[in-house]
Amino acid sequence: MLVEPKKMVPPDGGWGWVAVIGVSIVNLCTRSIEPSFGLLFGDLLTELGVETTGAALIMSTLDALINFSGLLVGPLIRAFSYRKVSLVGAALCGLGLVLTSPARSMAHILATYSIINGLGVGLTASATFVALNHYFVKRRGQAVGFSLAGTAFGMMLMPQAVRLLLEAYDFRGAILVLGGVAFHALAGSTLLQPAEWHFVPEIRDEEQGDCPKEMETIKEIEDEDGESPENGQTQTLINVKTNPDLTSKLFDDHSKKSSAAFPRNFSTMSFITRGRKSSIISNYSNISNMDFTGSSLQLHLQSTEDTASTLTISEGVRMRRNMSYPAVQLNSHHKLIKDFPREPLQFEPKKKETMWKKVVHFMDLDLLKDPIYLNLVFGLSIFYVAEQNFKMVTPFFFASIGYDKMNTALFLSVQALTDILARLVLPPICDRVTITKRTLFMIGIFLVGICRSILAEQTEYTMIMIWLVICGFVRGAALINFTITISEYSTLEKLPAAFGLHMVGKGLFVVALGPVLGYIRDSTQSYPLCLHSQTFLIMLCCVAWSIEYIIRWLKLRKEDTKSDTT
Incomplete structure (x- = not known):
């Protein structure tokens, strides 16, 4: 908790x-x-x-x-x-x-x-x-x-x-x-x-109640209504299909402690920018770079041992409402990934402040x-x-x-x-x-x-x-x-x-x-x-x-x- x-x-x-x-x-x-x-x-x-x-x-x-x-x-x-x-x-x-x-x-x-x-x-x-x-x-x-x-x-x-x-x-x-x-x-x-x-x-104030705040992490448990898959099994958020050892290594410890699945509040973007890595280690990097403040989509990582891993979102996955932007519904996840720019991020070099700007900033002359x-x-x-x-x-x-x-x-x-x-x-x-x-x-x-x-x-x-x-x-x-x-x-x-x-x-x-x-x-x-x-x-x-x-x-x-x- x-x-x-x-x-x-x-x-x-x-x-x-x-x-x-x-x-x-x-x-x-x-x-x-x-x-x-x-x-x-x-x-x-x-x-x-x-x-x-x-x-x-x-x-x-x-x-x-x-x-x-x-x-x-x-x-x-x-x-x-x-x-x-x-x-x-x-x-x-x-x-x-x-x-x-x-x-x-x-x-x-x-x-x-x-x-x-x-x-x-x-x-x-x-x-x-x-x-x-x-x-x-x-x-x-x-x-x-x-x-x-x-x-x-x-x-x-x-x-x-x-x-x-x-x-x-x-x-x-x-x-x-x-x-x-x-x-x-x-x-x-x-x-x-x-x-x-x-x-x-x-x-x-008591009027605010106990409503979840913006960016709050919400965990889903096994018996949550309407959230379990049709086969009745616990559905994990990240599914690495080609490497069972990797899957068990990542999730067994968590499943032993609680029946709750992995918290469903992290960003899709942290996976998208790294979807074209050429080794299984990319699974580790994707997981380690999760953004726990973004949207909440169920993701499945598919990879092969001898080819570059790919990032897909399973067809039958259900969409959960984004806690950060409750009124936004993601209707086409395929189009989201297709339209996402794949160019590497570029950062402009920070401009050096002049002495006058430093004085303005220090004394709040703006x-x-x-x-x-x-x-x-x-x-x-x-x-x-x-x-x-x-x-x-x-x-x-x-x-x-x-x-x-x-x-x-x-x-x-x-x-x-x-x-x-x-x-x-x-x-x-x-x-x-x-x-x-x-x-x-x-x-x-x-x-x-x-x-x-x-x-x-x-x-x-x-x-x-x-x-x-x-x-x-x-x-x-x-x-x-x-x-x-x-x-x-x-x-x-x-x-x-x-x-x-x-x-x-x-x-x-x-x-x-x-x-x-x-x-x-x-x-x-x-x-x-x-x-x-x-x-x-x-x-x-x-x-x-x-x-x-x-x-x-x-x-x-x-x-x-x-x-x-x-």
């Missing part, structure tokens, strides 16, 4: 939830400082004589390093592991913040905070995302949403913490403390054990030929630019309409609180709906753009709080599906490369459009106009994806029409 080995699959839980906690710790320690950038660096940038443009340059460089590190992610994870990459990234984050404490120039801030810290954040973000996708399949949305809750929780606490640290230790002491907090990401990274250590056997993937990266990158610029500009916007640091920190905390609520409540719901994560994300960012444009026109305390609550919730609803849109489209093998190239795309757009948004604010002296320009970028993402959906729908409708006509 053949026992099929069980397939090992991700646990979709178990240690995976511990990995989720580890990712939350990493996100809390490395990314929660970003929305408080204006609050933390505001006084220092004022002393250096740079305002919004300088802040935009620092944040754009930071984002560029975060995202351009995606070029390294795929090869690094393939060569080492996502846990080791996350550990190195966490160490770089803490080191970059600590080295920023004595900064007295823009160049110093760019070198330490933007470059060193940015590279570390990029490595940890990519490694932790890949780790979660190895642990979860069906509950991937919940896992990613819960892990991002660490970021949102940090965004809620960090503005208050930064305010208190600035009051107690000034900028240089505050950045040192935050650097120590970032080093705690090392503890979270150690929890990202290889997912293969925790794989579990696949559990099949993804850049996929227009759907490119449009996906375009939309995500456009939204990312708007999101990063909003986090940078918001503290300056509140200051411009007369609110102090305490009120600004409260506003940011309230927005982060509703963000956390959305990330905890919505992922289980999103995993159960039939709508794709990409469509859910597009709906979410559409609402985000509208709410932020409304917020930009508010000046009263109560209305600002109301719209910050709404903005925080819809932002959390959108961001829980932000990275999943990549894993939803890509295979697990290409996921590190797909995510890395997606990060590179974000970096390019941040470098290109980040300073433009800063220039719009400085040239117009209007923060509301800057927020409206961010909404414009978000709507560009929605328009690009909507056009793709329409084109795909029209193609599908055209194909359905052709199939109906046929």
